[in-house]
Each structure stands twice: as structure tokens, then as C-alpha cells.
Amino acid sequence: MTAPADLTVVENEAAQARFDDLIAQDSRIEPRDWMPDAYRKTLIRQISQHAHSEIIGMQPESNWISRAPSLKRKAILLAKVQDEAGHGLYLYSAAQTLGIGREEMMQQLIEGRARYSSIFNYTTPTWADMGAIGWLVDGAAICNQVPLCRASYGPYGRAMVRICKEESFHQRQGFEILLELMQGTEAQREMAQDAVNRWYWPSLMMFGPPDDESPNSAQSMAWNIKRFSNDDLRQRFVGMLVPQAEVLGVTLPDPNLAWNEERQAYDMSEIDWTEFHEVLAGRGPANAERLRRRREAHEEGAWVREAAAEYARKQALKQQSAA
Ligand SMILES: [Fe+2]
Numbered sequence: 519m520t521a522p523a524d525l526t527v528v529e530n531e532a533a534q535a536r537f538d539d540l541i542a543q544d545s546r547i548e549p550r551d552w553m554p555d556a557y558r559k560t561l562i563r564q565i566s567q568h569a570h571s572e573i574i575g576m577q578p579e580s581n582w583i584s585r586a587p588s589l590k591r592k593a594i595l596l597a598k599v600q601d602e603a604g605h606g607l608y609l610y611s612a613a614q615t616l617g618i619g620r621e622e623m624m625q626q627l628i629e630g631r632a633r634y635s636s637i638f639n640y641t642t643p644t645w646a647d648m649g650a651i652g653w654l655v656d657g658a659a660i661c662n663q664v665p666l667c668r669a670s671y672g673p674y675g676r677a678m679v680r681i682c683k684e685e686s687f688h689q690r691q692g693f694e695i696l697l698e699l700m701q702g703t704e705a706q707r708e709m710a711q712d713a714v715n716r717w718y719w720p721s722l723m724m725f726g727p728p729d730d731e732s733p734n735s736a737q738s739m740a741w742n743i744k745r746f747s748n749d750d751l752r753q754r755f756v757g758m759l760v761p762q763a764e765v766l767g768v769t770l771p772d773p774n775l776a777w778n779e780e781r782q783a784y785d786m787s788e789i790d791w792t793e794f795h796e797v798l799a800g801r802g803p804a805n806a807e808r809l810r811r812r813r814e815a816h817e818e819g820a821w822v823r824e825a826a827a828e829y830a831r832k833q834a835l836k837q838q839s840a841a
Pocket residue numbers: 572601602605681685
């Protein structure tokens with residue numbers, strides 16, 4: 519990769535023109551291609567934040583692995599949480615192709631300098647939260663991520679294809695947990711409804727601020743990273759939830775939710791963004807706990823990283839002496 523400073527003005531213009539061409543043709547940008555600095559930085563920020571979200575996102579659910587109500591549920595939840603670890607790893611690898619090291623990204627996360635999705639700063643007090651997370655949080659993730667399979671940056675788009683396949687399993691397992699609870703006792707139905715009440719609004723906030731307060735969206739759309747606006751995606755998500763909520767028999771906690779024939783879209787209440795900003799500012803129910811746990815896991819894993827590095831060093835030496 520050549521840094522723009524190493525290119526002459528003419529070469530730089532030619533590189534920019536080629537980049538613009540690839541974007542105009544809706545082609546892919548690959549790690550070997552020249553790209554504007556701002557494009558690279560935007561992608562590093564977005565992909566690393568996405569990777570951090572997958573990794574931190576394991577915590578609220580792993581909390582329930584040992585307490586899941588049956589062996590079958592334990593096995594399913596364990597597989598789901600393990601998938602999220604895999605998603606984090608694909609995404610860290612995709613970010614690395616842009617020139618940032620994994621160690622650096624991890625450092626940013628554990629020092630609290632990097633963002634991850636605010637949704638994972640909420641707590642999971644009941645088993646029904648596993649259902650609501652799968653149905654609503656993984657559901658929102660799918661709506662956000664399916665269009666990212668066509669993101670202009672090749673390694674990101676390809677990672678998303680694989681991730682999305684697994685996310686749809688996650689959403690179905692959440693739906694199925696809620697369905698079973700809703701067909702159970704009165705107390706189980708109440709527990710499911712309570713979890714939906716707590717996760718519904720935070721899941722809508724996962725799409726980010728309203729379009730008129732999302733200044734970076736236009737550039738991301740011009741670069742074919744983002745394909746739909748935050749509000750469009752949110753609308754799509756609600757459209758997907760309404761019929762599913764009917765099948766489940768749960769009520770979505772918005773008294774103003776109604777189909778608007780004229781707009782061909784759902785009307786809904788204003789989102790309370792003050793809560794979103796509080797959680798984003800680190801004052802959510804579990805922000806400190808999530809980072810503390812991540813830091814601990816990183817420290818406890820130091821010996822694994824050292825052992826792997828030592829093994830790699832020995833293998834390299836062996837190969838050298840064989841050559
Ligand atoms: Fe995931």
C-alpha cells in the first residue's frame with residue numbers, strides 16, 4: 519500500500535480517479551487498492567466498533583449459559599455466544615487489512631477509548647432476556663447488516679455474508695424462546711412481555727440517530743458502505759417485527775404504533791434519545807461491568823497469546839533451519 523504522500527500530484531489524481539470509478543461502478547475496493555485516507559479511517563472505525571460489539575455482546579448472554587433451563591437450551595445458547603466470538607474475529611481480521619493491528623484495537627477497547635454498540639450495556643435479569651435479545655437485538659443486527667454484505671470494501675462485505683447467515687439462526691432461536699414462554703404459564707408470559715418491553719426501544723436505537731442528526735451517513739452512502747439511511751432501516755425493522763409480534767402474542771410497547779396507509783409505513787412514537795445518550799456516555803446500567811470483565815478476560819488470556827507467539831516462533835525457526 520502506498521501512502522498518498524509518496525505519490526506525485528498526477529499519480530494521486532489518477533489513483534483517486536480509479537477509486538471513484540470503482541465506486542461509481544459499484545465494484546469492490548480491495549486491500550491492495552489505493553483509497554482515500556478518510557475512506558480508510560471511516561472503515562477502520564466502523565469495522566473495529568462492529569468487532570468490539572460482537573465481543574462485548576457475548577457478555578449479557580454468557581451470563582445465562584450456566585443457568586439456561588435445559589441441556590438443549592444451554593447447547594443452543596453456547597453455540598450462539600460462540601458464533602459471536604467468531605464474528606468478532608472475522609471483523610478484527612477485516613479491519614487488519616486496512617493497516618491497524620489487533621493489539622491496538624484491543625487496547626482501545628479495554629482502555630475505554632473505542633465504542634461498541636450501546637445495547638450491550640443493558641442487563642439480562644431473566645431467561646426471557648435471551649429470547650428478547652435474539653429476536654430484537656439480533657433482528658436489528660440483521661436489518662443493519664444484510665445491506666453491508668454489499669459494502670464497497672471487499673473484506674468487510676465478505677465477512678458480513680458469513681455473519682448474516684449465523685445471525686438469522688440467532689434471531690430464530692430468540693423468537694423460539696419467546697414463543698415457548700408465551701405458550702407457557704401466566705408467569706412465563708409476563709416474563710416474556712416484560713423482556714420485550716425492556717429491549718424494544720433500545721433495539722430501535724441500534725440504528726443510530728435520526729437521519730437529520732446523522733452527519734456521516736451521507737458520505738458513507740456515497741462510498742457505498744452504507745446503503746440505507748438509519749430511519750429507513752428502523753422502519754424496515756418495525757415492519758418485520760409487527761407480524762412476528764402477532765404470532766408470538768406479545769405487545770410492542772408503543773401505543774402510537776400504527777400502519778399509515780398513505781405513507782406505506784408505520785407511524786411510531788418519538789424515541790427518547792436522552793436515554794441513548796446517557797448509555798453512550800458510559801452511564802448505562804452495565805457499562806463499567808462490561809469493560810471490567812473484558813479487561814479481566816484480556817489479562818487472563820495473556821498466557822494463551824504468549825504460548826501461541828512462542829509456538830509460532832519455534833515453527834518459524836524450524837522452517838528456517840529446514841530451508
Ligand atoms: Fe454477531
